[in-house]
Amino acid sequence: MKKRVTIKDVAKEANVSIATISYVINNKEENLSKETIERVNAAIKKLNYIPNMSARSLASKKSNLLGVVIPQTEVNKQIMLNNPFYSEFISGIEYTARLEGYHIIMSGVEIDKSYLDISVKRNLDGIIILGMYPQEFYNELKKSQIPIVLVDSYCNDHYFHSVQINDRYGGYIATKYLLEKGHRNIGLVTGKIKKEGVSEKRYLGYKDALAEFKVPFNPNYVFEGIVDYEYGLSVAEKIMKNKDITAVFATADILAIGLMKRLKSAKVRIPDDISVIGFDDIYITKFIDPGLTTVKQNIYKKGETAVKLILNCINKKLTSKHEIILPIEIVERESVKEI
Amino acid sequence: MKKRVTIKDVAKEANVSIATISYVINNKEENLSKETIERVNAAIKKLNYIPNMSARSLASKKSNLLGVVIPQTEVNKQIMLNNPFYSEFISGIEYTARLEGYHIIMSGVEIDKSYLDISVKRNLDGIIILGMYPQEFYNELKKSQIPIVLVDSYCNDHYFHSVQINDRYGGYIATKYLLEKGHRNIGLVTGKIKKEGVSEKRYLGYKDALAEFKVPFNPNYVFEGIVDYEYGLSVAEKIMKNKDITAVFATADILAIGLMKRLKSAKVRIPDDISVIGFDDIYITKFIDPGLTTVKQNIYKKGETAVKLILNCINKKLTSKHEIILPIEIVERESVKEI
DNA sequence: ATAAAATACTTAAACGCTTAAACTGTAATA
DNA sequence: TATTACAGTTTAAGCGTTTAAGTATTTTAT
DSSP: OOOOOOHHHHHHHHHOOOHHHHHHHHTTOOTHHHHHHHHHHHHHHHOOOOHHHHHHOOOOOOOOOEEEEBBTTTTTTTTTTSSHHHHHHHHHHHHHHHTOOEEEEEEOOOOOSHHHHHHHHHTTEEHHHSSOOHHHHHHHHHHHHHHHESSSSOOOTTTTTEEEEEEHHHHHHHHHHHHHOOOOSEEEEEEOOOSHHHHHHHHHHHHHHHHTOOOOOOOGGEEEESSSSSHHHHHHHHHOOTTTEEEEEESSSHHHHHHHHHHHHTTTTTTTTOEEEEEOOOGGGGGGGSOOOOEEEEEHHHHHHHHHHHHHHHHOOOHHHHOOEEOOOEEEOOOOOOO | OOOOOOOOHHHHTTOOHHHHHHHHTTTTTTTTTTHHHHHHHHHHHHTOOOOOOOHHHHHHSSSSEEEEEEOOOOTTTSSTTTTTHHHHHHHHHHHHHHTTTOOOOEEOOOSSOOOHHHHHHTTOOEEEEEEEOOHHHHHHHTTTOOEEOOOOOOOOOOOOOOEEOOOOHHHHHHHHHHHHHHSEEEEEEOOOOOTSSSSHHHHHHHHHHHHHHOOOOOOGEEEEEEEHHHHHHHHHHHHHHHHTTOEEEESSHHHHHOOOOOOHHHOOOOOTTTTTEEOOOOOOGSSSOOOEEEEEHHHHHHHHHHHHHHHHHHHHOOOOEEEEOOEEEEEOSSSOOOO
């Protein structure tokens, strides 16, 4: 086990003090002469020196580490990476962070335990939180004093930055799209409608559109559950029993996919018998038949934006609350029919 | 900005030396009296003390951090999390690691840069490598001296542990399944067949089965490309031109899914016109129509196993090479027809 | 010519832990 | 009674950085 090369070795090799080495690797080179810098760099290269992050973050209280909190299923506590929405998002985060010299620590959280522990334990420089959690979770986390960016959750607290889309508007245009195609009995398949949650916003958008078209809201057309494939499957049964419904707005593609799967296997034709519109435009949406018309958001970009925002907070110490709203649009494929 | 609670504060509170605190938080309590331990724990709780990992790993050279290397696309360098295979795998890793008090740092790698940097920089305790890389990548990494578990790559080097499935056997049973259903002109859609790669093994299994059934191997039936949805799509065109082929073995579900999508949109019926068998049984395989018959491996478990293995290496300092082979089996759905 | 300012470094304390070794008081053994 | 053993705890030397403050030399201003 050969000893690893430390800053001391480099200092000796370059014939300067370790402070000088430190200044060079931190690009604080204002007061250093060209020759010294070159000599140091040469020594670093020659010895193959790699700074020790543990030591650096102990001394500097920075870790170049970003925490990413990602929802986990209630049953088995695994993170929801099976949901393509999350995996696309993480791709965006990972790549952007990597380009900037950061690494991400992605983990699920036991809501009862505080994520605060992790963040102070690991000296995280910032946290990106995906999804919605109980209010107390956020309150705990505020204590960490580190920059936090929320994605897909509406939290009024001034402490948190966020990157979002206009979910209400998304619900509105999806529903309106269906209405314009002549549908009047429109089912809504959605996650649990929680106060200030993404689902609630999309649900409100759904009602906005109905109101605009003077279509009475029918609570029997609303199906609330868990946002996953299985729930989509099970909703199909209920919808097939309700002969009035000619179209459904699923507030997540994954729900639409489950729904369509069961519908198809019951020989219900899409879009001829029932039209379906989704939300998100997750990658695997391409895989299914017929192509799913959906409200597209750029998920990858969402991840990228979250990282850029948090790095801005870290570097420029932004304190005022930043809310970034990304655009959405309908992409038409084959799952909706005009009637 | 209130100062964070350190081991010193706890020591003062509990009226012992910091060493004692350290022994307690590291569970090295053999020589400590019951009362002292209790007093320390009370102090820890009272002050809400969270040990600083940077300091710990600086002093102990352990980080409770596992590196996970995951393949990235050649075009945009993003990690392949869009491929459900990888996201399932990561779920397994993350959850298992979390249970054991470890965190994972997941990242893609520029092959030209050494991942070695990251691993020494971050004091990683172990590395799990998913996929196959140029030999020099492995050679570099050996220098790190830390435990490494390879998944989905065949590397003869004695240094690396691995968790695998019997890919050759998988290729064999898939092909045999098709042969037993009466198919004789069987296409193979596969990733680049690299020496000692997973694709090569499955390809060899394919040939094994053909040989067993005395079916001559026809190189024109082999389609080699990138393992992604798009390549599956493009292979469909070629297969439609080749009227002889009645069945295809796709060495990854994602390829099968692309293939089927294009086939279906060209009104080729599955399995009536062409049978398809896949490999992996990724989660989203359920989403598509018709259900894909495939060689199932437990991807989640693969991740779990990789973590357990690496933790064993870390804790028990296993030195002899460990190879864990997980079982596989065919799951029959609707994409293959007897002829 | 002299003071002030700028340049190019170095010194050394601090960051918060781990751990081998030393120490202390008491109990067991010769 | 002296010696050894041992349980329980402390001491103190690291671990590899960062960074405020200090120093010596040179340049600029007056």
